[in-house]
Every structure is written in structure tokens, then in C-alpha cells.
């Protein structure tokens with residue numbers, strides 16, 4: 001079947017039918033380009049050559065990936081890899097750190113494990129690429145695109161059509177606010193103030209991106225950070241989620257959602273969607289039987305122990321290591337984000353597919 005030759009992803013259950021419906025018909029992606037900003041949930045290798053312990057280029061990472069450990073913090077593809085596939089990109093969006101042989105006109109992935117909105121976030125683990133630096137890297141790419149297309153005006157017209165995916169903020173909690181032994185933020189800010197400061201900074205970065213051609217934004221809220229296996233193991237009691245951590249991070253998500261509403265009302269030349277990751281209920285009806293324990297044996301920092309043997313029933317685990325979802329959960333998350341029609345209180349567009357196909361004049 002012609003479809004199979006084009007699949008760069010081993011698809012899970014429901015996604016398979018969708019692939020054939022779409023890929024067999026035509027080979028053009030739904031948006032010409034996709035730019036990705038974020039943390040380890042989206043990183044596909046940007047940390048590989050940095051001095052940091054947040055660098056998954058060893059077994060058992062990538063055990064479900066055709067190229068093994070690539071720098072993805074999972075057993076297989078990331079959520080945005082799968083979304084890119086659903087948007088009919090022929091290849092994953094390449095990491096900024098390794099663009100050799102890639103077409104930058106299709107997009108670049110700037111995401112970096114352990115990074116946050118704040119510059120200091122995650123640095124107790126080593127080096128990373130915070131959001132501000134990810135934007136600087138994007139400016140480098142824009143100048144290269146301008147050269148390719150014959151000028152900055154042409155580049156801007158082209159960039160207007162791209163999708164910008166931003167999933168960042170988890171580390172500003174898990175690798176900053178919740179680590180008072182390394183960071184003073186929890187002493188300097190109440191949870192309300194901290195969320196306010198984070199969203200204010202993020203809002204500025206979004207505005208900067210708008211200034212350099214971005215028009216279609218998918219902004220991701222922070223999930224249940226107090227339910228990660230690492231949070232439970234290091235700061236939890238009796239193996240249950242840390243309710244206060246979830247509540248603190250939820251303030252951020254609500255403010256981010258307000259920002260999305262505000263921008264949609266204020267700017268008529270751009271569109272924003274809010275992705276509510278806490279709306280996805282992970283339970284046995286989706287096939288997950290182990291929700292709060294990692295599939296691989298964890299190091300004390302929550303990463304997999306190098307060379308360790310992961311669980312074999314990976315489709316039943318929500319988490320691969322102490323922080324990061326399995327390929328199985330990423331697949332479900334991606335398909336929901338891609339074309340879910342359920343999003344309480346949100347008006348059109350509500351999903352990535354609608355955002356991609358939207359014509360903005």
C-alpha cells in the first residue's frame with residue numbers, strides 16, 4: 001500500500017485509519033511549516049551536545065523509535081512529532097541543533113529538555129536552552145529563510161502561514177518553584193504572583209514572535225505536575241499526587257487561557273488556541289493500567305537508569321520515566337489535540353487541525 005511507504009511513524013490503533021485517509025490522497029502538509037518551542041515534552045535532540053543530565057541519548061530511551069535513542073524523552077515519538085505526522089508532514093520537524101540535510105522551510109524544533117520560560121529554570125541539572133534563547137535561534141533561522149526566499153518581506157509572508165506550537169512552563173514549576181533548595185522563587189512569589197510573572201513573560205515572547213511573522217499559535221497549558229512519578233517519589237506522601245503542586249500550576253494554565261482569549265479578541269490578524277492537557281483523562285478505558293509509576297526504573301533525578309530494562313507492556317503505562325509520557329500516551333494526546341471537538345467554553349478554532357486550515361487575512 002502506497003501509504004505505508006510514507007509513514008515515518010509506527011502508528012497506534014486509532015491513528016492508523018486517519019493516516020491512510022489523508023496520506024494516500026496527497027502528499028502536501030496542511031500547513032507549509034511548523035515551529036516548535038518548549039521543553040523535554042517536545043525536545044527531539046537539542047540537548048544532545050549540551051553539558052546536562054537532562055539528555056536521554058542512551059538505552060532504554062527510544063526503544064520504540066526506529067533510530068533508537070535520539071534525544072527524545074520517551075520510548076518513541078513525542079506528542080508534537082505525532083501531531084506533525086497528522087498534519088501530513090513527511091518527516092519529523094528537525095531539531096535546531098542538528099539541521100544537516102533538513103529543509104528549514106518546513107520548520108524547526110527549538111525545544112530543550114529542562115528549559116523554562118525563566119532563564120534560570122532547570123539549570124541545577126546543567127545547561128539548557130531557555131525560551132528567550134529559543135527565540136534568538138528562531139531569528140537565525142528567519143534570516144536564513146529570508147536568504148532562501150529572496151528577502152525579508154517574502155520571508156514574513158511565508159512565515160505568516162506557519163503554525164507555532166509552544167509547550168513550556170512545567171519546568172518553571174518542577175525545576176524551579178518546587179525546588180526551594182536551589183531556587184528562591186517560592187520565597188519571593190506567592191503561587192498567584194508566580195503564575196502572573198510567568199504568563200507575563202510568555203505573553204511578551206508571544207508578542208515578539210508575532211512581530212517576526214507568527215500568526216497561528218497553539219499554546220499548551222501545564223499538566224498535572226504533582227502527579228508525575230518523580231514528584232510523587234520525591235515529594236509525595238503515600239504514593240498519591242501532590243495536590244498543592246497541581247493547584248499552583250493550574251493557576252498558570254488558567255492565566256494562559258485568559259491570554260489566549262484576550263489575544264483572540266484584541267488581534268484580528270492572528271489566531272490562538274489553548275491546549276488543555278488536564279482535560280485529557282488518563283484511565284483504563286484508554287488502556288492505561290499504570291498511571292503513577294514509571295515504565296523504566298528511575299534514577300534519583302527521575303530519568304531512566306542507563307541500560308535498565310523497561311516494562312514490556314508499554315501501552316499500559318502512562319509514564320515512561322519519572323516525568324515523561326510513553327509513546328502510547330503521546331499518541332492519544334496528539335490525536336485529541338489534533339481534532340478533538342470537545343473543549344468547554346472555547347469558540348472556534350478549538351483544535352490544531354482547525355487552526356492549521358484557518359485562512360487569516
Ligand SMILES: *[C@@H]1O[C@H](CO)[C@@H](O)[C@H](O)[C@H]1NC(C)=O
Pocket residue numbers: 014015018086335338339
Ligand atoms: C478526527 O475526527 C474524526 C471524526 O470525529 C475521526 O474519525 C478521526 O479518527 C479523528 N482523528 C484523526 C486523526 O483524524
Ligand SMILES: *[C@@H]1O[C@H](CO)[C@@H](O)[C@H](O)[C@H]1NC(C)=O
Pocket residue numbers: 049
Ligand atoms: C559538540 O560540541 C563540541 C564542543 O563545542 C564540538 O567539538 C562537537 O563537534 C560537537 N558535536 C556535535 C555532534 O555537534
Ligand SMILES: *[C@@H]1O[C@H](CO)[C@@H](O)[C@H](O)[C@H]1NC(C)=O
Pocket residue numbers: 045048098100
Ligand atoms: C543528526 O541528524 C542525522 C540525520 O537525522 C543523524 O543521523 C545524526 O545522528 C544526528 N546527529 C546528532 C549529533 O544527533
Ligand SMILES: *[C@@H]1O[C@H](CO)[C@@H](O)[C@H](O)[C@H]1NC(C)=O
Pocket residue numbers: 237238
Ligand atoms: C499516609 O498513610 C498513613 C498510614 O496509612 C496515614 O496515617 C496518613 O494520614 C497518610 N497521609 C496522607 C497525606 O494521606
Ligand SMILES: *[C@@H]1O[C@H](CO)[C@@H](O)[C@H](O)[C@H]1NC(C)=O
Pocket residue numbers: 221253254257276278279344
Ligand atoms: C481544562 O479542562 C478541565 C476539564 O474539562 C477543566 O476543569 C479546566 O478548568 C480546564 N482548564 C482551563 C485552564 O481551562
Ligand SMILES: *[C@@H]1O[C@H](CO)[C@@H](O)[C@H](O)[C@H]1NC(C)=O
Pocket residue numbers: 281282283284285
Ligand atoms: C475514563 O474517563 C472517561 C472520560 O473522562 C470516562 O467517561 C470513563 O467513565 C472513565 N473510565 C473509568 C474506568 O474511570
